[in-house]
Amino acid sequence: MSSKINIYLIKYAINSILRQKYKTFFIVTIFTFLVFLLTSIFFITNSIRYELDSTVDALPQIIVQKIKAGRHYDIDVDKVDEILELSGVSDAVARVWGYYYFENAGVNFSVVGIDKYENQYKNSLQSIVNKFDFEESSDEPFMVVGQGVKEVMNSSYFKEYFNFIKPDGTLKKVNIRGVFDSDTQLESNDMIVMSNETIREIFDIDETKATDIVVKVANPQEVSMVASKIKLMLPDSRIITTQDLKISYQNIFDYKSGVFLALFIVSLFTFFIIIYDKSSGLSSEEKREIGILKAIGWRVDDVLKEKFYESFIISFFSYMLGSTLTFAYVYIFQAPVLREIFVGYSQLKTTFELPFIFDLQTLFLVFFISVPVYVAATIIPSWKVATLEADEVIR
Amino acid sequence: MSKKIFVLLFILVSASVSVYAFTKTASSEPVLVQSGEEKHWCPVCGMNLKMFYKTNHTSKTEDAKHRQYCSIRCLVVDMKKQNIPTESVEVVDAKTEKLIPAHKAFYVVGSKVKGTMSKVSKLAFASKEDALEFIKKHQGKLVDFTTVLKLAQDSLVFDTSMIAKKKKKKIYPMGKKIFYKMCDTHINLAEYKEINELKSALKNDNLCRPLKEKQLQATALYLWEVKRLGDLGDITGKISVQKDEKCPVCGMFTYKYPKWVAQIFYEDAGEQKHYSFDGVKDLMKFYFNPKEWSNDKVTTKKDISKILVTDYYSQVAIDATKAYYVVGSDIYGPMGDELIPFIDEEDAKTFYMDHKGTKVIKFKDITPEEIYKLDE
Numbered sequence: 001m002s003s004k005i006n007i008y009l010i011k012y013a014i015n016s017i018l019r020q021k022y023k024t025f026f027i028v029t030i031f032t033f034l035v036f037l038l039t040s041i042f043f044i045t046n047s048i049r050y051e052l053d054s055t056v057d058a059l060p061q062i063i064v065q066k067i068k069a070g071r072h073y074d075i076d077v078d079k080v081d082e083i084l085e086l087s088g089v090s091d092a093v094a095r096v097w098g099y100y101y102f103e104n105a106g107v108n109f110s111v112v113g114i115d116k117y118e119n120q121y122k123n124s125l126q127s128i129v130n131k132f133d134f135e136e137s138s139d140e141p142f143m144v145v146g147q148g149v150k151e152v153m154n155s156s157y158f159k160e161y162f163n164f165i166k167p168d169g170t171l172k173k174v175n176i177r178g179v180f181d182s183d184t185q186l187e188s189n190d191m192i193v194m195s196n197e198t199i200r201e202i203f204d205i206d207e208t209k210a211t212d213i214v215v216k217v218a219n220p221q222e223v224s225m226v227a228s229k230i231k232l233m234l235p236d237s238r239i240i241t242t243q244d245l246k247i248s249y250q251n252i253f254d255y256k257s258g259v260f261l262a263l264f265i266v267s268l269f270t271f272f273i274i275i276y277d278k279s280s281g282l283s284s285e286e287k288r289e290i291g292i293l294k295a296i297g298w299r300v301d302d303v304l305k306e307k308f309y310e311s312f313i314i315s316f317f318s319y320m321l322g323s324t325l326t327f328a329y330v331y332i333f334q335a336p337v338l339r340e341i342f343v344g345y346s347q348l349k350t351t352f353e354l355p356f357i358f359d360l361q362t363l364f365l366v367f368f369i370s371v372p373v374y375v376a377a378t379i380i381p382s383w384k385v386a387t388l389e390a391d392e393v394i395r
Numbered sequence: 396m397s398k399k400i401f402v403l404l405f406i407l408v409s410a411s412v413s414v415y416a417f418t419k420t421a422s423s424e425p426v427l428v429q430s431g432e433e434k435h436w437c438p439v440c441g442m443n444l445k446m447f448y449k450t451n452h453t454s455k456t457e458d459a460k461h462r463q464y465c466s467i468r469c470l471v472v473d474m475k476k477q478n479i480p481t482e483s484v485e486v487v488d489a490k491t492e493k494l495i496p497a498h499k500a501f502y503v504v505g506s507k508v509k510g511t512m513s514k515v516s517k518l519a520f521a522s523k524e525d526a527l528e529f530i531k532k533h534q535g536k537l538v539d540f541t542t543v544l545k546l547a548q549d550s551l552v553f554d555t556s557m558i559a560k561k562k563k564k565k566i567y568p569m570g571k572k573i574f575y576k577m578c579d580t581h582i583n584l585a586e587y588k589e590i591n592e593l594k595s596a597l598k599n600d601n602l603c604r605p606l607k608e609k610q611l612q613a614t615a616l617y618l619w620e621v622k623r624l625g626d627l628g629d630i631t632g633k634i635s636v637q638k639d640e641k642c643p644v645c646g647m648f649t650y651k652y653p654k655w656v657a658q659i660f661y662e663d664a665g666e667q668k669h670y671s672f673d674g675v676k677d678l679m680k681f682y683f684n685p686k687e688w689s690n691d692k693v694t695t696k697k698d699i700s701k702i703l704v705t706d707y708y709s710q711v712a713i714d715a716t717k718a719y720y721v722v723g724s725d726i727y728g729p730m731g732d733e734l735i736p737f738i739d740e741e742d743a744k745t746f747y748m749d750h751k752g753t754k755v756i757k758f759k760d761i762t763p764e765e766i767y768k769l770d771e
Contacts, residue, residue: 078509084561087745088708091564117569117576117610218710219654221726225749 009302013309028318030274031374035322035366036329037267041260042362043330044338045253047354052249056242060121060214061223063240064230072238074209079234083215086229088222093121094210096199100164100192105152111192113199121214124180128193132178141201142175143194150179167204174198259341271370275377282381290385291393303386304379311378315371323363331356417508417533421448426487426494428453428461429591432599436591438462439469440512441615443608448487449518450511453494455483466511467547468554481544486519489529495519501526502543506535513554517543556741562616570617573610578603584623590615634658634703634712636671643670643688644677645730652729654710657736660701661693667700668692674728675704675720675736676769683763704736707746716758719743722765723753732769734761 017024064083066075075094083092096113112125120126132144143162145153153162153176164172174194200207215230217223220243227239282290290303298306329335334354385393425448427434435444442465444451450466457478464470467486473479484497500519503526510516516535520526526537538546574580579602587593594615597603603614634656636649649656649671657678660669670689672678682702685693693699702715707726713736720734721743727733735752737743743755756765 080565081561084564085557087739087742089564090709117572117613118565119568219707221654222708 006302006305009306010309013306013313016306016310017314024314027314028321030270031315031318031370032322032325034267034271035319035370036325037263038366038370039323039326039362040330040335040338041264042366043326043357043359044335044354045257045260046357046359046362047330049253050357051355052253053246056245056249058122059242059245061217061220061242062215062227062230064213064215064234065238065240066212066234067236067238072212074205074211075213075237077208077210080213082233083213083230086226086233088217088219088226089215090218091119091121091216092213093118093216094213095121096196096203096205097211098199098203100202102152102156104156107152108190109149109192110190111194111199111202113196114193115196119216121216125193128180140175141172141194141198142177143192143198144178144180145176145193146180146191148190149192150176164202166202172198172202174202256341268369271373275373278377278381280381282385286382287385287393290382291390294386294390295394300383300386304383307379307382308375311375312371315374319367319371323366330354419447419449419508419511421445421492423492425451425492428463428494430461431592431595433589433591433595434463436594437465437469438589438591439472440465441590441594441612441619442512443612446608447511448492449489450516451487452497453485454479466513467517467543468512468551471544471547471551481540484540486540488521488525489518490520490522490525493521495521497540500540502538502540503529503533503535504538504543504546506530506533508533512558513547513550514557515546515550517547562620566613567617567621569610570613570615571621573606573614574603574617574622577606577610578614582618584618590619593619632711634671634705640671642673642677644672644680647673647729649673653705654707655705655728655733657704657715658702659693659699660703661698662700663692674730675715675734676728676730676732676766678702678704678715679734679761679763679766683766706738706742707735708737708739708742713738718758720756720758720761721747721750721752721754722756722769724750726750734766734769 064075064079066073077094080092080094083089093115098111100109100111101107102109114120114125114129116129120129128144153159158176161173161175164174166172180191180193199205205211215226217226223241223243227241227244231237231239293303293306294300331354339354425445427444429438436442437444444463444465447465451463452467452470453461453463454470454473455461457480462473462479464473470479470484482496482498485494486497486500487493488495488500497519500521501523503516503518503520505515506518506529508516508518518529518535519540520529523537529535530537578597582602584593587596594611597615597618598606598611603611606614633653636653636656636658638648638650640649641647642649652673655674657672657675658669659672659678659681660667662668670681670693672681681688682696682699685695685698703712704715704718705711706713706718715736718736718738719740719742720736722734723732724735724746726735734756735743735746735750737746740755746752747755
């Protein structure tokens with residue numbers, strides 16, 4: 001078997017493609033659109049799924065809030081002790097945090113309090129505690145701020161310290177100890193971290209109260225059991241688990257995936273209709289061409305090779321074009337229309353970027369349901385014709 | 396008319412304030428009967444006596460030494476250790492904040508006020524009227540000292556385990572961090588007879604940089620209850636398995652199931668080696684008949700040097716022979732029905748209730764029949 005590629009056959013195939021301009025243009029357009037649609041769907045769903053998972057995983061496993069008159073209320077710090085008694089709970093931390101409105105600049109800072117000796121509930125906070133020694137010169141209150149906060153404060157000429165206005169109208173001077181790096185991966189740069197005592201003073205929160213309690217459960221399988229026990233123990237509380245969040249996200253996601261599935265089926269259906277149309281027979285012109293080729297001495301396998309090259313060039317070109325367009329559409333332009341299907345409703349109102357994931361699996365999947373099918377749909381009818389006698393075809 | 400309204404308002408306001416204002420902290424300088432700088436703290440638990448002054452009890456030991464406790468719970472603990480005549484016990488009157496003989500006091504039990512080191516609070520009053528007035532505001536039941544003492548003795552085990560959990564999960568790790576950051580680590584713990592002496596030394600002899608009461612307590616508890624005993628109760632961490640380790644019984648990769656992983660250790664030419672399993676069930680199959688599954692290094696139970704399993708709740712490595720196992724629960728491991736291991740019997744019982752287990756067994760009671768029945 002001659003494994004050498006026949007250059008003349010390829011040349012002929014390219015010429016043949018160029019000869020039938022309109023037909024080629026039509027096929028490339030349809031094919032590209034199909035590939036584009038399929039890969040976009042998969043890319044967007046994968047990216048969103050990844051984004052959601054990583055966001056949810058970064059949250060504490062269980063958050064316990066006190067609800068009073070339907071609103072979030074400060075919770076008793078003592079409840080931490082009660083929660084710690086539950087089997088399966090490995091740690092519980094009373095968090096003190098809130099938003100501070102800085103009127104001069106018209107912005108909100110999120111202020112988070114930490115206790116340096118407690119186990120931190122987030123890695124980012126732990127790295128801050130490690131980096132900025134929170135106990136030296138603890139007589140002077142201080143804070144560590146995000147880049148954005150630092151800029152806002154600088155523009156108001158607060159370079160070394162910041163004056164918080166306490167609820168009673170007096171000022172609380174807090175020194176700026178440092179700025180987080182980007183590598184601490186804090187979710188937002190509007191964040192201020194300070195000691196629990198300082199934040200309690202600024203917001204006038206009693207020492208027996210906290211904003212909420214976060215609970216760590218060593219075995220993720222036990223989270224729902226622990227959550228239900230806390231609910232029984234503290235009936236006036238709202239329990240938020242990461243699993244709940246994941247499930248509710250997943251529900252929305254699955255529901256919306258249905259829309260994509262419909263799109264997917266429609267486009268596949270269109271594709272196979274075209275294929276069916278193509279494979280059900282060749283036009284008389286194409287038959288005549290094969291007949292002439294045979295008459296001037298082409299063998300059956302030459303004809304098939306030529307047809308293979310022709311169809312492969314068209315389909316592969318369209319495939320590459322389609323997937324390149326998808327990359328640009330999804331990751332550079334952030335999928336303008338299709339993304340709205342997922343993020344358009346209020347359930348997922350967080351703004352986020354679609355993270356770049358090079359999804360080889362999807363690319364292969366789309367390749368194998370498009371290119372070989374098209375190639376086969378071209379070769380099989382040609383083979384049927386090519387096996388006939390030349391005079392029979394031309395006549 | 397308006398004067399009347401004012402009076403009424405004033406009464407209402409002052410009444411509501413007093414409902415919420417009950418604290419156990421002494422309102423003036425408390426009476427401390429112990430001597431030395433350590434007199435500020437309870438000799439049993441190390442808690443600050445002033446902060447829990449209204450539940451304070453004092454006693455006089457046979458050798459005429461005065462002792463003061465944060466609560467009746469610590470008194471009961473101390474009574475077990477040494478001979479304390481009940482007549483010598485005195486208690487702080489929650490109303491007048493004066494020491495009164497306990498056997499004459501009226502106790503209010505189970506009010507809405509939180510207990511000190513106990514679920515149920517026990518407050519004492521010199522006069523019955525004060526006690527009844529207190530009950531009106533905070534609920535509770537009027538009892539005498541003998542009943543209270545009995546109550547405290549009965550709930551001691553429960554109260555201690557409740558506190559132990561909190562200490563283990565929260566206070567010891569915190570105390571450890573504080574100790575290594577803020578204190579002189581060359582401290583000789585054998586010098587101190589009781590925790591309040593240690594606390595006083597930490598605070599007054601410059602062994603630590605200035606700490607708040609809560610931090611001081613955490614540090615003292617860590618030193619007294621963990622470090623002094625040689626860090627025995629320290630968590631050993633998770634079982635670690637390599638990516639290529641397969642369970643010799645079922646052939647599955649064990650690293651995929653970190654929640655269930657268990658190990659059997661053996662000696663091979665002086666080296667410690669191990670088998671890893673994806674659950675206690677497979678480990679037990681191996682344990683009962685090592686010949687069938689192992690290479691020729693482990694042929695009998697005697698060749699096994701150590702067995703580790705993963706505690707379901709805390710996910711740390713525990714000694715399998717000391718663990719309690721729950722059978723028949725609705726939690727499945729990678730190989731289906733499992734024996735779920737716990738180091739703490741109470742945890743095992745909780746799990747048994749929560750997850751519909753059929754029984755809790757100890758390691759030595761596990762039989763091969765039981766193991767193979769799980770597969771049916």
